[in-house]
Amino acid sequence: MTAASISLAQSPPLSVPARFFATAPLFGVLAGMVMIAAGTGGLSDRWMPGVLAATHLLTLGYMGMIMLGALMQVFPVVIGHPFRRSTLVSIIVHAALTLGIVLLSSAFLVPRDGILMAALLMLAAALLTFLAAASATLWNVEAWGDTAGTIALALAAFAVMTGLGLWLGLGHTSYLALPRSWTDIHAGWGLAGWVPLLLMGVAYQVVPMFQLTPNYPRVLRRVFPVVLFTMLLAGTLAHALALPEWTVRLSQAIAALVLAGFAVATLELQRRRRRKRPDVTVAYWRVGLACLIMAVLLWTAGQLLTKVGTDPRYVLMLGVLMIPGFSLSVINGMLYKIVPFLVWLHLTMAPAGRTAPPKVPAPGVKQIIPDRRSRLQLRTHTLALLLISAGVLGVPGLVQAGALVFTLACILLGRDILSALRLYRATAGSVQPDAIVRTGTPD
Amino acid sequence: MPEPARERRIDVSDLEPPEPLQQVLLALDDLGDAEYLHMIHRREPLLLYPELRRRGFSFVTTFDRDHECEVFIWRDGDTVAERACRRYETAPGQ
Numbered sequence: 190m191t192a193a194s195i196s197l198a199q200s201p202p203l204s205v206p207a208r209f210f211a212t213a214p215l216f217g218v219l220a221g222m223v224m225i226a227a228g229t230g231g232l233s234d235r236w237m238p239g240v241l242a243a244t245h246l247l248t249l250g251y252m253g254m255i256m257l258g259a260l261m262q263v264f265p266v267v268i269g270h271p272f273r274r275s276t277l278v279s280i281i282v283h284a285a286l287t288l289g290i291v292l293l294s295s296a297f298l299v300p301r302d303g304i305l306m307a308a309l310l311m312l313a314a315a316l317l318t319f320l321a322a323a324s325a326t327l328w329n330v331e332a333w334g335d336t337a338g339t340i341a342l343a344l345a346a347f348a349v350m351t352g353l354g355l356w357l358g359l360g361h362t363s364y365l366a367l368p369r370s371w372t373d374i375h376a377g378w379g380l381a382g383w384v385p386l387l388l389m390g391v392a393y394q395v396v397p398m399f400q401l402t403p404n405y406p407r408v409l410r411r412v413f414p415v416v417l418f419t420m421l422l423a424g425t426l427a428h429a430l431a432l433p434e435w436t437v438r439l440s441q442a443i444a445a446l447v448l449a450g451f452a453v454a455t456l457e458l459q460r461r462r463r464r465k466r467p468d469v470t471v472a473y474w475r476v477g478l479a480c481l482i483m484a485v486l487l488w489t490a491g492q493l494l495t496k497v498g499t500d501p502r503y504v505l506m507l508g509v510l511m512i513p514g515f516s517l518s519v520i521n522g523m524l525y526k527i528v529p530f531l532v533w534l535h536l537t538m539a540p541a542g543r544t545a546p547p548k549v550p551a552p553g554v555k556q557i558i559p560d561r562r563s564r565l566q567l568r569t570h571t572l573a574l575l576l577i578s579a580g581v582l583g584v585p586g587l588v589q590a591g592a593l594v595f596t597l598a599c600i601l602l603g604r605d606i607l608s609a610l611r612l613y614r615a616t617a618g619s620v621q622p623d624a625i626v627r628t629g630t631p632d
Numbered sequence: 633m634p635e636p637a638r639e640r641r642i643d644v645s646d647l648e649p650p651e652p653l654q655q656v657l658l659a660l661d662d663l664g665d666a667e668y669l670h671m672i673h674r675r676e677p678l679l680l681y682p683e684l685r686r687r688g689f690s691f692v693t694t695f696d697r698d699h700e701c702e703v704f705i706w707r708d709g710d711t712v713a714e715r716a717c718r719r720y721e722t723a724p725g726q
Binding site (some may be wrong): 397398399400401463464530533534537538553554 | 651657
């Protein structure tokens with residue numbers, strides 16, 4: 190395929206990513222409610238049912254939904270090939286994933302072998318279907334660019350994380366002993382592998398494109414993802430072969446350096462962007478990258494100081510910094526850019542064969558989700574992060590207050606996504622594809 | 633002596649997506665006879681190309697050493713504008 194042949198015709202229908210984007214905030218709301226109900230006592234240790242349920246509602250439900258939906262959307266642009274059978278795959282994956290996450294979090298809260306087995310079956314069906322379809326698409330890639338390579342590594346990390354997750358899940362049933370020592374490896378492949386690798390792959394394209402920064406340096410694009418993946422693999426093998434603990438620590442330390450390097454490089458690129466106007470997406474990225482840097486510093490402190498590393502608050506704080514702090518901040522920022530862009534694109538660039546009679550012009554992109562709405566969500570989300578962090582560190586009552594504010598932030602996100610999609614639906618049948626609004630040019 | 637083609641220049645290098653597309657499509661609405669649009673952008677506007685063809689325009693694209701991109705767009709059938717744009721096809725640095 191030539192670059193010039195990329196067009197909207199190769200993009201999946203808007204419904205493909207939209208069903209994932211619209212569902213994700215619901216899992217954020219559920220996670221918030223679980224945290225509120227669990228209370229301070231129910232969230233004081235990483236193995237508590239409330240913590241396990243909330244963690245998986247956020248990682249699989251909120252982050253996972255958006256990441257899978259976004260991948261199906263970006264494949265034609267960054268890989269050069271449309272996602273295979275995108276509508277069918279999205280329906281199957283979305284339905285099985287939704288059911289699987291609800292069942293899994295229920296099984297953490299009310300342990301029953303039957304519920305857990307059903308959850309694992311649903312999750313396996315969803316995640317393996319996605320992996321099979323994504324692999325089939327990647328198989329056809331002719332020119333492997335930095336982004337395609339990084340996304341392939343992200344999917345490999347996703348496969349390892351999924352495999353380990355299913356194994357650990359079986360360990361929670363009465364059929365198999367729980368291989369708990371593998372939990373950190375599972376979490377590592379997810380939070381230090383799949384998530385940052387996918388974000389890196391996408392960032393190489395969208396940060397320069399949407400934030401008007403210079404391109405990422407070539408060495409960073411080529412070397413960082415490979416080193417990160419290799420270190421995760423090395424750490425896993427060292428753990429499996431019961432090699433001395435320092436070998437695992439060394440590989441983790443190099444992976445942590447890569448993550449911090451990516452964060453610092455991105456912040457530096459954003460400092461050099463062409464247009465210095467305040468930008469909500471850049472602010473989301475800065476919050477997320479600051480959390481990533483703090484997570485690396487905290488992890489380093491945990492390795493060097495036994496008192497820190499053995500404190501139950503240490504792992505919880507790492508989770509807060511990496512999940513809602515880094516991952517969700519960056520993901521929310523990208524959603525507020527990508528959803529209006531997609532709606533505008535689908536309304537303005539008529540797909541081939543469109544025959545609807547032209548009546549009204551498509552709205553301008555800043556009218557689809559106004560900046561004041563994304564700014565409100567960012568402030569609410571950041572306040573939730575601060576409150577939850579203070580609560581985890583020991584200020585009484587603040588975890589619940591933070592969970593409440595986090596729930597509100599998720600409701601705001603859901604409202605904004607749904608209003609953009611509703612606007613698309615209301616306009617799609619009557620829009621004049623060749624016309625665009627002359628007033629309301631984006632600022 | 634044939635009428636010379638008129639250039640309308642639009643620099644969208646400092647705009648974020650989809651503003652470049654939006655600005656160019658608006659400018660094309662007003663393109664007159666013997667006029668062509670000279671678009672300057674920091675990256676190649678791949679999504680614009682099929683839309684241009686769909687709307688009855690043709691284009692040539694050139695790149696400079698810094699990979700900044702220039703697209704010259706004319707209405708199909710406007711031979712004066714086309715001739716002016718075609719000159720850039722063989723321009724140094726293409």
